[in-house]
Amino acid sequence: MEFRLDGIVHINYGKCGIGKINLELKPLGKCSRCKKNEAIINLAYARQRLCKDCFNDFFVNRVRRVVEEFRMFKPGERVAVAVSGGKDSVALLHALKKAFPEQDIYAFYINLGIKYYSDHLEKKVIELAEMVGVPIEIYNLKEKEGYTIDDFLLTKYKNKMCSVCGLIKRNIFTTLAVRVNADTVATGHNLDDTVSTMMSLFFAGDFEGIARLKPVLKPLIKGQPRKIKPLITTPEIEDLYYVALNELPVQECGCPHGEFTPIKGMKKWLDEMEKEQPDIKFRLLSVFRRKFIPLVDRGLGEEGVEEVRACTVCGMPSSSEICSKCRRVMELMEIKERRGEIKMEITFEELERLREKERVVLLDVRDRKEYEVYTLEGAINIPADEIQKRWKELLKYKRTHKVVVFCNAGRSSYAVAVKLRNLGFDAYSLKGGIISHIQP
Amino acid sequence: MEFRLDGIVHINYGKCGIGKINLELKPLGKCSRCKKNEAIINLAYARQRLCKDCFNDFFVNRVRRVVEEFRMFKPGERVAVAVSGGKDSVALLHALKKAFPEQDIYAFYINLGIKYYSDHLEKKVIELAEMVGVPIEIYNLKEKEGYTIDDFLLTKYKNKMCSVCGLIKRNIFTTLAVRVNADTVATGHNLDDTVSTMMSLFFAGDFEGIARLKPVLKPLIKGQPRKIKPLITTPEIEDLYYVALNELPVQECGCPHGEFTPIKGMKKWLDEMEKEQPDIKFRLLSVFRRKFIPLVDRGLGEEGVEEVRACTVCGMPSSSEICSKCRRVMELMEIKERRGEIKMEITFEELERLREKERVVLLDVRDRKEYEVYTLEGAINIPADEIQKRWKELLKYKRTHKVVVFCNAGRSSYAVAVKLRNLGFDAYSLKGGIISHIQP
Structure with a gap:
């Protein structure tokens, strides 16, 4: 990020895959809130143009309101924030501490052993935790479990890296939360992520999957943390603005395993729709949240929820004896035993x-x-x-x-x-x- | 429509609003079915290229299968087809008679009194009924009820003409069906209409509206006909092909009240998606039909369905004493009394x-x-x-x-x-x- 004298803010952000996001924030006239400073951010859905300070207030207040509205956590509870070093989780940690300065907040980082990526992010996240003033717990996958995400290129999951990686991260974040007695794990899922995933799942007929995208997900096994999404009503682009305007440490290069396509079908389409209907993402979230998910929950109630037990290997929730994460890791370890370390x-x-x-x-x-x-x-x-x-x-x-x-x-x-x-x-x-x- | 020696079929079709659809069907190599004739129609979702004869068979067989799968009517029942003279209902009447030559089929046409439009369509529909060999019942709105659709330009519904018109047509088709003892009323709603309406209703959170878009809708009041959509799995464009290839009488100009925008947001988007995923419309219909609507029906079951009674004016199903159609007509008549006939x-x-x-x-x-x-x-x-x-x-x-x-x-x-x-x-x-x- 870079400020210039002409008032234009230049943002460069390393995306997953190959490529960068380049944004320019130009002066837009007087700020709609303070009526004093130069506005640089246009929030079409809210019909407001905000200056840096008012945008920061707006951003942090929204996080505070969402946490309170959905009762994501109570005073005195320990909140673990899953920080990857990407714009969303970086913005989340910073804004959450601003919104709840007295809260017992903890940062989690998993070093996934992704070459030219994970070590870079680890430095950024340590820097961020220090800046925000929260303790950080780092989990090194290679040291703790003997493999890296890169190793999955050896397996049949080589073209589903994001899915395997997500599975492993969710599992480890829950394990870590149990270990440090955190009451809840907060993740940086933003409005765009949530709505586009909901739509994709809808198209695939996976209604139960949509119901799992609630703002607050109660634990499936007692004693485990609840999962919360304080940025569920925050548009993706605003996470980037927030990180850039506050000069927060953030990833400067993208994950090498990221998807080829820069923006996938559903997100691209939502962005198109947004040009005509600026509040479309908010409206869709509201339809899913207020009408659709309650309907699915009632429907599931009748059919009976899938039985959940503790994985016999890691103890995390699973629908079978061994959970999906542990099964995939076992497959990987077997291949590594046979073929040796991955050579890239x-x-x-x-x-x-x-x-x-x-x-x-x-x-x-x-x-x-x-x-x-x-x-x-x-x-x-x-x-x-x-x-x-x-x-x-x-x-x-x-x-x-x-x-x-x-x-x-x-x-x-x-x-x-x-x-x-x-x-x-x-x-x-x-x-x-x-x-x-x-x-x- | 026009055939040329080079094998290219040119189709001109008057759309609603102002404008025409121009299509060219070009030779595509050997037909995937008969392996003999020149294919002219590419069905990407089915990975088939068909010649005229095989396309006609395919089209009629699909109508037959849909009627049978959803038990739309039984042998011996009287089926009234609501024919407007547009491509969908024209294709429906023709294909339904081809698929069920022994069925007691009846054509209904409502002359809505739309200037430069309704009389033109009436001629086409009479010609079609004769060609297909079914009796036709014509209902002239001006003669029977003393007003035309054009008259609604005098009312506050002047920018919601399609909605008022639909309300009136649904009401009259049901009334006519009761009068001629028809067991069912068939309408020409195609796949594109159905899926795009479902999506729009989903976005608006109107789940009950989606449930009313079932292929077969049972009557709300005993003794009234069920409503069926035999073209619910037929892509819109194929209705046009069918009409053109069989040289059926069809509207040559569009309704003057038609929307300005040639294709509306949701349809345009579905067409875009279809380019990448040729079966997207079928998949969406299936998700709505098999998973979503049953869920809504179960949900409504718990809450209790809205009470339905007979309108005290026309006897058709209504949620209040006087149905929406009769209320709108009463408003119109009052204005006409005050202001005289509409002068356009x-x-x-x-x-x-x-x-x-x-x-x-x-x-x-x-x-x-x-x-x-x-x-x-x-x-x-x-x-x-x-x-x-x-x-x-x-x-x-x-x-x-x-x-x-x-x-x-x-x-x-x-x-x-x-x-x-x-x-x-x-x-x-x-x-x-x-x-x-x-x-x-």
Whole structure:
């Protein structure tokens, strides 16, 4: 983020997958609230244009109101905030402490062992917790459980990474909450996430799934924390504004396992609808929350809720003897036992040996111009930000070649190699990038 | 419709409001079913490309299957088909008779007294009934009840014409069905209509409204017909194909009261989604029908269904003493008593007298070129097909002027004048058009 003298705020935010969000906040005239400062944020649904200070008040007040309206927690209770380092959870931790300065708030961070990502986030989250003034509990997946999220590229879940990762995080956050005696776990799900997931589940006929997206979810097993979503009425973009305007520490690069498509179908459609009906997301949330979910709950009441028991491995709620998380981890551990550690990166020397005995295609993911100036012999070029459109050009190599991806320093190429693994390619990233070759 | 030697079928269909649908069916290779004839219709959701004959079979078989699956009627029952002369009801009558040649089928047509529209449709529907070989019952609203749909432009419903018209038609179709002892009334609601209405009602939180969109609706009062939708799984576009390929008599111009916007929000969005997921409309219908409506019905069961009684005026189902239709008609009759008949058209002589004593703006809705060659003195030009985009240019005259619309012969100008009345203008159409002035 960057302020300029002309009053324009520039926001750069690393999205999941490859790419960045670039936003500019321009002066919009007098603030609708204080009538004094220059407004920079237009809230079309509320017909208000706010200055920085009034927006911050508005944001924090909304969090306070939501917590109170849904009785998310009481004074004296311990609230654990699941912080990933992304804009939503960063905004949540900061705003929650502002709204409830006396509350016993705790930050949780799980280091998922995602290369070029998790360690970066850990630093940001530690910095944030210090700034906000709350204790932080860090859980290192590799140290505590012996595997990383990256390892799942070895399994059949390689193209469902977000789903596996979500499962593991939910499980661990609950475990941690029980351990530190937290009464509730707060997550950063925003309005856009919630409504688009509800719509997708509706289309799939998964009504029970929608009912689980309530603002407050009571524990399925006694003694476990309730789960709350204090940002459920906060539009996604406002989390970004809040983080940027308050200069909070936040992720600067996206998760390499993130989806290819920048915004998925349902979210894109809701954004389109919003242009014509600025309050559509709020209205939909209200229909689901006030009318639909009560109807589903009554319907389920008649049919009888699915039986829940404690997983015999981890003790978390499960519909079978062993919960989904533990089953997936067991599958992974078995594969790791057989195939050894996952190898995503190779050095230049390894690449040279590999080319002698196997068919290798070299993929340069730097810009066209850089490629034209200098590249590795025989390399083809698809710039990283074009991969999502053009990866099909590689299909002809899928069954016959190993794909070795390289960029300047080895970060973008790692993300692209991960993507290609998601898609079923036998892909590797050149460690240290082309620089490691030129300047050995 | 028009066939050409190159195998391309050209379809022109008058839409409601102003405008036409233009479609071209091009040769697509061998038919997926008969493997013999040239396919011209691509059914992406079914992964089939069909020739004319196979498409007709497919269309009629689907109607037969839907009727049987939902037990819409039994052999020996009398089925009244509500025919408007639009593509859906025309396709329905024809396909239903093809699917059930032995069934006692009856066509109903209501002449709604819509100028430049209803008489045209009546001819088409009579022609169709003769072609299909079924008796037809025609109900002339003006003759039987003393008013027309156009008259509602005098009332506060002038911008909700489609809603009032639907109310009146539903009421009369039921009355007619009772009179001729029909067991069921079939309407032409297609897949697109049904799913987009369901979605809109969902967004509005009107779940009970969705439950009324079942394929078969049992009568609320004993002795009345059940209502069925045999085209509920037929995509809208296929009704048009069916009508065109079988050269059925169908409306050639749209209803002047039709909406401005060519395709409304929800339908447009579903069409967009369909490009990525060709079966989305079918899936949504299935979610609503199999999961959602049963849930709503169970929910309503607990709360108790709204009490239904017979309207004391017309005897049709109503939630109050007098039904909505009769209440609206009473309002209209009172206004007509006070203000006399509605006057939408004026002659050239009347226009001249009017201009002497009142402020009049003349609106030429012919093409730009025609306007430039010759027009009436002082006239401004907005071509009829641009009115929906540009009507706001007239806002400055709304409170101060009468708007007199003219075209060549008086038909387009009538539709535009109706639109302007819907929007609250004091608008008239020049009877006979500019030709009546040049060639008196």
